[in-house]
Structures are given as structure tokens and as C-alpha cells.
Amino acid sequence: MGTFAVQSQNIGRWIRAGLWALPVSWVVTALSTLEPQPDQVKDPEAWARFVSSDPYQFRHLFGSTAGTILALFGVFALGCSMANSRSGRLALASMVTTVAGMALLLVPAVISTFATPAIGKAYLRGNRDVMQLEFPGSMTGAFLLGLLLALVGSVLLGISVWRSRLLPRWAGALWAAGAVVFYVLGVVLGQATTGSSLPTQTAGALLMAVAGGWIAWSGPRQATAARDETG
Secondary structure, eight states: HHHHHHHHHHHHHHHHHHHHHHHHHHHHHHHHHHSOOOOTTTHHHHHHHHHHHHHHHIIIIIIIIIHHHHHHHHHHHHHHTTTSSHHHHHHHHHHHHHHHHHHHHHHHHHHHHHHHHHHHHHHTTOOOOGOOOOOOHHHHHHHHHHHHHHHHHHHHHHHHHHHHHSSOOOHHHHHHHHIIIIIIIHHHHHHHSSOOHHHHHHHHHHHHHHHHHHHHHHHHHHHHHHHHOOO
């Protein structure tokens, strides 16, 4: 019995750490979207200088990539924290969906971090043909599938929080709204118009950071109170 209690405490600590990783991950993501890159078609020179700079690679390495890794940890913790709640099945299914989408989005993130700066440097050195480089359609497919899964999974996670009765309901609503703003009005709309990040992407990330912080701060207390009432 003592061993089981210790194991439960250890699991609880990891879940709490993961929940706090959620707001951190989305703050990091928001910071990485503050400065949009120039239009590659309209001003390739400015684009090449932008993507070949050290700040660009730093933002992508510690913003997009590290932010996604932290978000993966946080989503696992969020799903597990609701596993025994009223929305347990939905929470675990949405957790898997979100994680799958974020994992797929790591592929273009890694390419942007390491391949794009090389393309920009080659262009600045006089290799103009490098701008005609085309990535395989499978990468576009992985990107679109990742966006869809991350969006659907994140919205369902917000619904799970709302229905769980263990976590703050309105934090779930804020999380779902932030996901729509970030992925649809931010990433998708940005790629369809300017080819870069829009202010809505930053706004969506900040909404999810606030929701994640709300869950991490009050979630364990609310869950303990609920267990005491039923215990």
C-alpha cells in the first residue's frame, strides 16, 4: 500500500510538471511568431537575409521545435490528468490525436530550422536557382495532416476539460478558442496569404498559454477538492 501511494505521488508530480509545461510551451511559441519573415516571392533578397540570420535559427530551434516538445509533454499530462474523469475516453482520444498532429508538424519545423537557412545563404552567395527548389508533395501532405490532427485534437481537449468536472471549465473553452485562432486564423490563413506568421498566430498561442496556466494553477486543487467530496 505504501509503495502504491509513493508511485501515485510520483505520477502526480510528473503530471503537474507536464501541466506547467503547457503555458511555457505556448509562450515560447508566441515569442517565435512575433517577427514575420519577408515574402519569399516579392522580396527574395530580404527573405534570404532573414532566414540565414542566427536569430531566425534560434527562434525556430528554441521556439518552434522546443516549444512543440514541451507541448507534447504537456498534452500527455493533460490527457492523463483527465483519464479517470467524466470525459476520460474523450480526453485520451484527443490526447493521442493532438500528439500525432504535433509530431507530424515537427517534420516541417526541423526543415525550416536547418534547411531554410542553407537555402538563404546559397541565394545570397549568388546561387539564384536555389529558390526553385521544391520539396516533395509528401511533406506538404504531412504538414496539412499534422495541422488537421493538432487542431481537432486541441479543440477536443478543450471540450474534455469543459466536461471533466476536474479542471476549470472556462479554461477548456479558452483552450479550444485559442486552438482555432492559432491554427485556422494564424497558421492556415498565414500560409494562404503572406506565407508567414500573422498576429492571430501569436494571439492564439497566448490564449492557449493563459488557458494552460489556468489549468496548471487551479487544476490540481480543483481535482483534489472533487476527490474529497466523493471520497
